[in-house]
Amino acid sequence: MGDLPAAHVVGHEHADVTGGWLRPAVFGAMDGLVSNAALIAGVAGGTRSADGASAVVLAGLAGLAAGAFSMAAGEYASVASQAEAAEFEVAKERREIIENPGAEQAELAAMLADRGLEESLAKEVAAQVHRDVDTAVAVHSMEEFGINPSELSSPYVAAGSSFVAFAVGALVPVLPFLFGVTSLWPAMVATLVALFICGAVVTRVTSRQWWFGGGRQVALGGVAFAVTYLVGMGVGGAVG
Template identity: 65%
Template structure:
């Protein structure tokens, strides 16, 4: 019987993957984009309907506060519900493994065979996995539901990320007005630059070119602000 070759040293692996399941990236990116686009559009809408700078600033501050708290509350509820659903399903899987271990072990072996592992090895691996209940639950959860019971997204992290990101994005179009700008030009220029920059930054964790992401976000955000400005102008003219 030949001696099996030793496994390669894990230390030889030099690449690393970013955290894609921690619950912070999606709400942070969405929050920043939403804060920037929504407050930019809101400010431009009020600007279109009023020549007075005061209501524009008030609207921008109100939009920032309302949007940040709304985003945080929504993300917390969404992620908490998702986490609770995952935990409930993991509990069901644990109960099933305790109640019907051999069948669950056979199911796991079949899943390994479907991935290309020969049947004898798959049965042996499944048997070893089932020696420890917690380990078995974790492996079944990963295979059947694609989740790690010990690394579920945190609703607090999601809410905080969303709140801070929305606030950071919403401050951008408001900043020139707070600093004393008397025209909408600084707000427009700064917001469009921020839109392009945000879109470009997002491509750092995707496969898109930076210029594509930047232009896409600039066009979408700029269009939203432009349409809202026209609506505000039409309403302001009609009311006046």
């Protein structure tokens, strides 16, 4: 007899798509790039004076600071509220399990049976789960409203990652002006390149191709820059 084939090792490591840092970091970087570049484009389009570059830099840095703090505050409030709501539901589930253990165990057995387990096995599993209150709370929370009590997102992580990501993204279109460039094009090109890279990187945790993710971000950003530049030209011409 030949050697038996080695056991296949199944790898189930997945990217973090629900944690407290990924969404605000990605959204913050994209928003920082697009919103600040669009702001700069609008100011550049409406500025005709010799110190137009100074106005662009001032607007860009102000937009960076205001946007970063706004994003951080918004993310903190949003994630904190979600976490508090989740904690409220988990606490309610804990009270129900403690006060009505038999009914809750039967409820879990019914849910497991609905998922395909044989009734006898579902009852046995539910009984084992309910031997420990914390385990029962965790399983019921996941089954009933899709929340793992031990993996709630941190509002501090969300706020911090959002702040840093937005600031880094918003700095990109300002950098050429800080180095003495007076034309808008280098800032827009740098921003579009950064958008393409961000879009391509994001596809590592999605099903899209890297070129699609990058191209989509470039297209959306390009439209935003063009529109705000034209708006800036119209407003600048009207009030100039």
